[in-house]
Structure formats: C-alpha cells, structure tokens
Amino acid sequence: MPPLAGHPAAPRRGRPDYDQETVLRRAIDLFSRQGYHATSMGDLARELSLTKSSIYHHIRSKEDLLETALNEALDNLGAVLDRAEAHRTGSAYQKLCDAVEDSIEVLIAHLPSVTLLLRVQGISMVEQDALRRRRKIDDRLVTLVRAAAAEGALRDDLDPYLISRLLFGMVNSLAEWVRPNSRYDARQLTTAVATIVFDGLRAPGPGIG
Amino acid sequence: MPPLAGHPAAPRRGRPDYDQETVLRRAIDLFSRQGYHATSMGDLARELSLTKSSIYHHIRSKEDLLETALNEALDNLGAVLDRAEAHRTGSAYQKLCDAVEDSIEVLIAHLPSVTLLLRVQGISMVEQDALRRRRKIDDRLVTLVRAAAAEGALRDDLDPYLISRLLFGMVNSLAEWVRPNSRYDARQLTTAVATIVFDGLRAPGPGIG
Numbered sequence: 180m181p182p183l184a185g186h187p188a189a190p191r192r193g194r195p196d197y198d199q200e201t202v203l204r205r206a207i208d209l210f211s212r213q214g215y216h217a218t219s220m221g222d223l224a225r226e227l228s229l230t231k232s233s234i235y236h237h238i239r240s241k242e243d244l245l246e247t248a249l250n251e252a253l254d255n256l257g258a259v260l261d262r263a264e265a266h267r268t269g270s271a272y273q274k275l276c277d278a279v280e281d282s283i284e285v286l287i288a289h290l291p292s293v294t295l296l297l298r299v300q301g302i303s304m305v306e307q308d309a310l311r312r313r314r315k316i317d318d319r320l321v322t323l324v325r326a327a328a329a330e331g332a333l334r335d336d337l338d339p340y341l342i343s344r345l346l347f348g349m350v351n352s353l354a355e356w357v358r359p360n361s362r363y364d365a366r367q368l369t370t371a372v373a374t375i376v377f378d379g380l381r382a383p384g385p386g387i388g
Numbered sequence: 389m390p391p392l393a394g395h396p397a398a399p400r401r402g403r404p405d406y407d408q409e410t411v412l413r414r415a416i417d418l419f420s421r422q423g424y425h426a427t428s429m430g431d432l433a434r435e436l437s438l439t440k441s442s443i444y445h446h447i448r449s450k451e452d453l454l455e456t457a458l459n460e461a462l463d464n465l466g467a468v469l470d471r472a473e474a475h476r477t478g479s480a481y482q483k484l485c486d487a488v489e490d491s492i493e494v495l496i497a498h499l500p501s502v503t504l505l506l507r508v509q510g511i512s513m514v515e516q517d518a519l520r521r522r523r524k525i526d527d528r529l530v531t532l533v534r535a536a537a538a539e540g541a542l543r544d545d546l547d548p549y550l551i552s553r554l555l556f557g558m559v560n561s562l563a564e565w566v567r568p569n570s571r572y573d574a575r576q577l578t579t580a581v582a583t584i585v586f587d588g589l590r591a592p593g594p595g596i597g
Contacts, residue, residue: 214509216426298507300423333589341572341580342589348561349554356553363550371550379588380542380551 197227202237204291207248211291214298215245242305245295249309252296253316255285260319271326272333276377278323280369282350287357287365294354320347346376406436411446413500415453420500423507424454451514454504458518461505462525464494469528480535481542485586487532489578491559496566496574503563529556555585 197205209226210218220241224234238244263278286293301310324343327333333342349372357368406414418435419427429450433443447453472487495502510519533552536542542551558581566577 212509213511214423214425216423217509217511300421300426302422302426331591334583334587334591337580337583337589341576342584344565345558345561345580345584346589348564349558351564352554352557352561355557355560367550371546371554374543374546375551375554375585375588377588377590378543379584379586380546380555381586382541382543 197237202227203244203247206238206241206244207291207295210245210248211294215241215295216302242303246305248292248295249299249305252289252292253309253312255289256282256293256296256316257312259285260316260323263323264319270332271323271330275323275327276373278320279346279350279373279376282347283353283369283372284365286350286353287368290354290357290359297351297354317343317347349376406446411436412453412456415447415450416457416500416504419454419457420503424450424504451512455514457501457504458508458514461498461501462518462521464498465491465502465505465525466521468494469525469532472532473528479541480532480539484532484536485582487529488555488559488582488585491556492562492578492581493574495559495562496577499563499566499568506560506563526552526556558585 205226206223209223213222218241220234220238221231223238223241224231227234227237229237259278259281262281263274266274266277269277296309296313299306299309299313301307321340321343324333324346325339328335328339328342333339353368353372357363363371414435415432418432422431427450429443429447430440432447432450433440436443436446438446468487468490471490472483475483475486478486505518505522508515508518508522510516530549530552533542533555534548537544537548537551542548562577562581566572572580
C-alpha cells in the first residue's frame with residue numbers, strides 16, 4: 180500500500196486520525212466478516228466513522244487493501260513451507276507434522292487475512308495473482324505429503340494428492356468458525372487436527388491402545 | 389421462485405427461450421464460480437445471452453435465485469440427518485459414518501448450491517435465514533458425534549464439538565476443489581475421508597495392521 184495521501188500529522192476536527200495499520204486492520208476485519216465484494220467504500224467509511232468523501236484520504240482503493248491482506252496471508256503461509264523444507268534433519272513425516280502445526284498457528288495469528296485468501300475466487304488481477312501464489316503453496320504441501328508417503332510413514336492406500344487436499348482442507352476449515360476469543364487455543368486445535376488425521380477418531384481397540 | 393413473468397411458450401426472435409430450471413442452473417453455476425456478490429444482473433444476462441432489459445422476463449431478482457439455491461442445499465443436507473436419525477437399528481457410530489458418506493454424496497450431487505451455502509456470510513435476510521438453518525444442521529451433526537463418543541466408539545481425549553467441526557470441515561472443503569469432471573468419484577472421496585478421519589493417516593505399525 181502506498182503512503183496515505185493527505186494523512187494529517189495531528190487529528191483534524193471531525194476526521195478521526197487513523198494510522199495506516201489501523202485502517203488496514205479494520206478494513207480486513209470488515210471484508211472477512213461480510214465479504215470483500217459485498218463491502219462498499221461506503222461501508223468502509225461507516226466502519227471507520229469517516230465521510231464518504233474523506234475516506235479517500237486514508238484508502239486509495241478497496242483493491243489496494245485486499246492486495247495487502249492477501250500478500251500478508253501468502254507471505255506467512257509461504258514461510259511455513261520455507262521453515263518445514265529448511266529442516267535438514269527430521270523425517271519427511273516430521274516436516275509434514277511441523278507444517279500442519281505451523282499452518283494452524285499462522286491461520287490463527289493472521290485470521291482475517293487468511294480468511295480473505297481462502298475465499299478468493301479470482302475475478303480481478305489481484306485475486307488471480309493471489310490464486311497463482313496459493314496454488315504454488317498447495318503444490319509444496321502435496322510434495323511434503325508425497326515425501327512422507329514415500330518414506331513409508333503414511334498409509335499407502337490413499338493418493339498423496341487427495342491426502343494433502345483433505346488434510347489442509349480440514350486445517351483451512353478452521354477459518355470458517357475460529358474467532359480470536361474462541362474457547363480453543365492454537366495448541367488445542369493443533370493437537371485435535373493432528374490426532375484426528377494421523378491417529379484417527381476410532382477408539383483404540385483392545386490390544387492396540 | 390415464482391413462475392417467470394412473461395415467459396413465452398415458444399422462442400421469440402432474438403430472445404433465447406429458457407425454462408426456469410436452466411436459468412436457475414446457469415445462474416447458480418455463475419455465482420459459485422465468481423461469487424454471488426461479485427455477480428451483477430449484467431453478468432447473468434451475458435451468461436444467458438440475454439440483454440439487460442430482457443433478463444427480467446426470466447429472473448425476478450438475484451436474491452430469488454440465491455434463495456432457491458440455498459434452500460436446495462439446505463433441504464438436501466437436512467435430509468442426510470433425517471435419514472441418519474431414522475436408522476432405528478445401527479450404532480450411533482454407524483449413523484455418523486452414514487452421515488459422512490451421505491453428506492459427501494449430497495455435496496457432489498448439488499455442488500454449486502452447496503458451494504454457495506458454504507460461502508454465505510449473512511448480510512441479507514435470505515442469507516441470515518440460510519445461516520440459521522445451517523446452524524441447526526451443524527447442531528444435529530454435533531449430536532451424532534456426541535452419541536458415537538458416548539457409545540465409546542470414538543476416542544475420548546477430544547471434545548465432540550471440536551471433532552464435529554473438524555470432521556465436517558474436511559467434508560465441506562471438498563466444495564473448494566472438487567469439480568463435476570474431477571478425477572475422483574464420490575466413492576473414492578468418501579473412502580478417503582472416512583479412512584483418514586476414522587483410521588488415521590499414519591501407516592499401521594508392526595503388530596497392529
């Protein structure tokens with residue numbers, strides 16, 4: 180996002196003084212609550228208690244805000260893969276477990292921007308670019324799953340591509356309902372996802388557990 | 389949806405003759421591809437090769453189409469629970485397995501309308517009503533999971549509410565990428581989801597498998 184044109188150093192009468200970060204956070208929150216395409220500049224102005232004419236002192240365009248939010252999500256999710264892949268020791272299975280855990284932490288720490296990313300349907304250039312970057316991340320996740328399967332750590336009766344889609348489908352579904360004041364913290368969510376997908380829900384039978 | 393006003397019995401010159409079902413299917417497809425709020429009546433007209441003025445002979449409003457689509461998804465997902473609950477024999481665990489399988493079949497058979505439902509964020513009355521109906525379905529799924537856990541069929545170290553959210557989060561994530569011409573059929577997807585969530589991904593160790 181470019182520097183905010185005409186942003187005053189001190190509050191002016193009748194125009195709340197927002198820094199760039201506050202404007203961005205409030206806008207992303209609103210987009211993630213009611214949908215990017217369903218949110219007008221008028222809605223953003225109301226959210227920020229600005230008039231429709233003064234909002235352009237703070238925001239160049241809705242799409243600028245969207246682009247910043249999507250890049251935030253993509254940069255952080257990309258870093259999850261960088262960290263997993265950089266682990267030189269550790270099995271592929273361990274890297275996959277780390278990536279699952281780390282993805283959930285990023286999703287919770289950057290919830291509104293990850294939520295926006297997961298809902299992108301790709302009409303504009305900004306959305307198309309984000310989808311392209313997201314597909315690259317998805318491909319790297321499939322590669323991690325394939326490596327863990329090749330190592331013999333995962334069951335061999337399921338296609339690694341399908342495993343990856345379903346596993347990270349479950350991780351991403353957290354964005355639909357987890358809220359900052361959720362009754363579950365990141366640790367509980369990570370444990371639940373890892374337990375379900377790696378160990379399964381079925382109660383351990385006699386002689387196994 | 390009401391009968392289409394002014395719908396001609398035979399094609400008129402320059403105006404494609406669509407039946408109500410075709411208009412609905414093409415509109416839902418378009419909404420699910422590019423998002424309901426991002427789709428204008430002009431986009432719908434283009435999709436149907438109609439002029440902007442003649443589209444109102446076929447469609448009363450975008451919201452009418454949305455309501456019909458959401459009701460289709462909700463009626464079919466509600467019926468999944470009706471069927472599972474009506475099973476008088478069978479354990480709660482079996483009912484849960486049936487509900488997972490049946491949900492995936494409904495999701496695939498009604499993909500565009502279920503996709504729309506899963507993306508509803510609830511700004512309009514129609515969306516708010518759909519969210520209320522969806523929450524009731526989610527509550528019935530939690531009840532099924534609780535019953536299976538109470539029966540001792542599921543591991544007891546995870547909260548049934550959290551299990552339900554994650555399990556059906558994985559099921560619903562299929563709507564994000566499964567397409568009618570997908571390389572996986574309903575049977576393969578159902579098997580993969582059930583295997584992952586009930587048995588787990590970890591390769592069976594020596595002495596267990």
